[in-house]
Amino acid sequence: MSARDEILRRIDGIVPVRPASEVAADYARIDRDYVRRHHADGVLDLFAERVAHYRATVLRTTEADLPRVVAERLAARPGTHGVPSGLPEAWLAGVTSELVRDPAVAGLDRLAGAVTACAAAIAETGTIVLDHGAGQGPRALSLVPDYHLIVVRAGQVAPDVPEALERLDPSRPLTLVSGPSATSDIELSRVEGVHGPRTLEVVIAE
Template sequence: MTARDDILARLRPAGGDPAAAYAAIPRPYLRRHHENGLLDLAAERIADYRAAVHRVTEADLPAALAAAFRPGAYVVPDGLPAAWTAGIDAARLAGPDADLEWAAGTVTGCTAVIAETGTIVLDHGPGQGRRALTLVPDHHLVVVRADQIAADVPDALARIDVTRPLTFVSGPSATSDIELSRVEGVHGPRTLEVFLL
């Protein structure tokens, strides 16, 4: 037996169920670091990343989104609840296959938000659209329901399907690579606005 065979044998037990093997891994660490105040913690951490945070009710959401719109059309993915954009002029809303180069922004939902880090998780399912939809337009409006807020990373990972393509968003796109100067909008939206329901 070669060293390679030995390593592979330890990684992949013959005839075993991978899901059962994964579930059997001991996890003695603290699974949840926060129990209460997750909405407040998420709002604080998201704002730390220079994203705008709006706390709204479901009834006030369409007006809040309309007020955040800039001139131009906003791309809306399939599966986004129609009630969220009710009352917004249909001419301002483009379908998911619109030319993203000319879009003013996009409106999406999300899969989860990690309160501890202020990170928004997208799995690009219904209401979230394809990955380019959340990376190309300059203005990203994300709607988050309170029940989507996870306490921390282990809590979030338990809620999401890790086999889907995931995008983790922690504030507007930015880099400090060039002379340690913060530049926003380098490889994604320059402006991120989060609407917490």
């Protein structure tokens, strides 16, 4: 038995496992009488505004013109870019720079950047959610390279948090992206790229 298994065994011994029916009943009793949506119109405009507020670059295009935009953004950052399985091949049709499919974790720090899709996005908060399914790759791919290009389809943008969460599978590992990686010290000196990509570009395909 591994140390991890032993720790989990001890936790299970302290906190008894409850029947699924009890958990479901408790979940159903949660009061959800709250405002679900603050915006009915202009959702994409709001999302673009909030993402840009976090110092990310926002580009808006059509589905038909998406391959050109992706190719141009990657060409502007010479080097090899990581691409996860499941990313639509059509998005990469115009790319001339070198791409590595499902790059090994050990080589992520040598990539010029990564290109991924997303699972959902939230207009109210300017947040993009990855659940690391098809087209998104493992969490490390979105955190280690210094540059991250995320494609967000218009239909993936929810007006507010409640609707976005309903589109997600809570059993999956979720990464919430609100702008490029940044932190501040006690004097409020902003430093970018400490624990994630220093540069984030978001392409909204309408």
